[in-house]
Amino acid sequence: MHKKILEQVYKISDFKLNGYLLIDQLTSHLEDKLKASTPNAINWNEPEKELEFWNDFLIHGDSKDLFKEITKRTTHIHHPHYMGHQVSPPAPITALSSTLSALLNNGTAVYEMGMSSNAIERIIIALICKKIGFDDQSGGFLTSGGTLANLTALLSARKAITKKDIWNEGNQNQLGIMVSEEAHYCVDRAARIMGLGENGIIKIPVTKGFSMNTSVLETKFKEAEEQGIEIFAIIGSAPSTATGIFDDLKVIGEFAKKHRIWFHVDGAHGGAGIFSKKYRYTLKGIEQADSVVIDGHKMMMMPALTTALLFKNEVHAKTTFSQKADYLLSDSEHEDWYNSGKRTFECTKNMMAIHWFTLLKLYGEDVFDANVTQLYDMGTLFANLINEAQNFELALQPMSNIVCFRYVSPNLNEEEINALNIKIRQFLLEDGEFYIVQTKLKGKHYLRITIMNPFTTALHFKALIAKVKSYITKPSFS
Ligand SMILES: *Cc1c(COP(=O)(O)O)cnc(C)c1O
Numbered sequence: 001m002h003k004k005i006l007e008q009v010y011k012i013s014d015f016k017l018n019g020y021l022l023i024d025q026l027t028s029h030l031e032d033k034l035k036a037s038t039p040n041a042i043n044w045n046e047p048e049k050e051l052e053f054w055n056d057f058l059i060h061g062d063s064k065d066l067f068k069e070i071t072k073r074t075t076h077i078h079h080p081h082y083m084g085h086q087v088s089p090p091a092p093i094t095a096l097s098s099t100l101s102a103l104l105n106n107g108t109a110v111y112e113m114g115m116s117s118n119a120i121e122r123i124i125i126a127l128i129c130k131k132i133g134f135d136d137q138s139g140g141f142l143t144s145g146g147t148l149a150n151l152t153a154l155l156s157a158r159k160a161i162t163k164k165d166i167w168n169e170g171n172q173n174q175l176g177i178m179v180s181e182e183a184h185y186c187v188d189r190a191a192r193i194m195g196l197g198e199n200g201i202i203k204i205p206v207t208k209g210f211s212m213n214t215s216v217l218e219t220k221f222k223e224a225e226e227q228g229i230e231i232f233a234i235i236g237s238a239p240s241t242a243t244g245i246f247d248d249l250k251v252i253g254e255f256a257k258k259h260r261i262w263f264h265v266d267g268a269h270g271g272a273g274i275f276s277k278k279y280r281y282t283l284k285g286i287e288q289a290d291s292v293v294i295d296g297h298k299m300m301m302m303p304a305l306t307t308a309l310l311f312k313n314e315v316h317a318k319t320t321f322s323q324k325a326d327y328l329l330s331d332s333e334h335e336d337w338y339n340s341g342k343r344t345f346e347c348t349k350n351m352m353a354i355h356w357f358t359l360l361k362l363y364g365e366d367v368f369d370a371n372v373t374q375l376y377d378m379g380t381l382f383a384n385l386i387n388e389a390q391n392f393e394l395a396l397q398p399m400s401n402i403v404c405f406r407y408v409s410p411n412l413n414e415e416e417i418n419a420l421n422i423k424i425r426q427f428l429l430e431d432g433e434f435y436i437v438q439t440k441l442k443g444k445h446y447l448r449i450t451i452m453n454p455f456t457t458a459l460h461f462k463a464l465i466a467k468v469k470s471y472i473t474k475p476s477f478s
Helices: 001-007 013-032 047-060 063-072 092-104 114-132 148-160 185-193 216-228 251-261 270-275 315-319 353-363 366-388 416-430 458-473
Strands: 139-143 174-181 201-204 230-237 264-268 290-297 307-311 392-393 400-406 437-441 444-450
Touching: 001 047, 013 063, 013 092, 092 353, 114 139, 114 270, 114 307, 114 353, 139 315, 148 174, 148 185, 148 230, 148 264, 148 290, 148 315, 174 185, 174 216, 185 201, 185 290, 201 216, 201 315, 216 270, 230 251, 251 264, 251 307, 251 353, 251 416, 270 290, 353 366, 366 392, 366 400, 400 416, 416 437, 416 444, 444 458
Parallel strands: 174 201, 174 230, 230 264, 264 290
Antiparallel strands: 139 307, 290 307, 392 400, 400 444, 437 444
């Protein structure tokens, strides 16, 4: 009986049949979504109803419909009306490299379990380091997500900068990091995991333009020192997630150098700008960083998760986790770049390098320039349309493809405007034609878009603005 069911699982002819069916289905999905021939970016369903559907499907559903139902019941990232979270509509070829990675399932941690992916990863890392402006001392690795990469970078920083051997002896004194109050929440989380606590997270306020207020860095550093806090790192956001505004990496880098602390750049979203001739300037100073995070699954058309963590000096990448796992990794004096498990937090890891390599091989690195440049250009274009539209206002002039805006009316006070924008966003979500998100900035509620699809155009933006207007002016509107 056991043997029979297992033979069924590995039946090769089923794989072939299902594979062709799935490719056909995904092809029509792409045709529909990329060309917006079906109207909706999301078919919203209440969480409880969705749960009920799947509970029922497990018992009564036809397995022939499984992949189809999953596809239907997702947010359609390839639709030009998708302007929500910062996830890329993956280049279709990377769906195929994902299949390859899933089926081959080489864990990559040790060389024998990922010969091609370890070698390919080495090439990718060298390319990104060079683009950042690092010299041949540099290095790094790919890892599962910006969140994990930021934590790993801070662990490397702690090891490199603090005076005590915390990895072996545990925390001895109050350590601290400096970070903008607008940084991604995962930096705060990483600091807490490392035992820094609230006191160890020195939040730097932002300017009116929502970048880190670097004029208070010296004061904040001195205050922390006086309280006995040993600061070992400062983090620049490139850009911050909510607003898409970049910190001044040059000034932060100089500050870090002066105080001999680690300079980490969280470029999960915008680090890909190193490839854009037009927007490279947003990352001025990035070459001074000790470590940099860049997500391939945000601005580089790759599926999740495909994060690069780069170090100015490769030594730090290698010494972060010095615990021994001798049964896996034979000690060697020489540099064994090909055992990536020594440097990453995770043990088994996807063959994520092959997505980077596939795009490079097929389209060349200009494809990254094209994507970032196009998406950032569209951010400016959308901002111009908002400026021209009556009763709409921008939170900030965008520096990237993230734009925060809101509907305003002279007849409403701030509280009413907030309530109205919450309603607008809920209406859009339930309606489903557009998918956008929201954020709160200094008490004000904003609608927020991130243009992720290079085929989103002014026409789609105008339709979104018209949609919001039609909702406001609807007779039933209260
Ligand atoms: C998205 C993002 C992260 C988190 O990265 P994941 O890959 O989603 O884990 C961290 N920092 C910034 C600035 C981001 O935009």
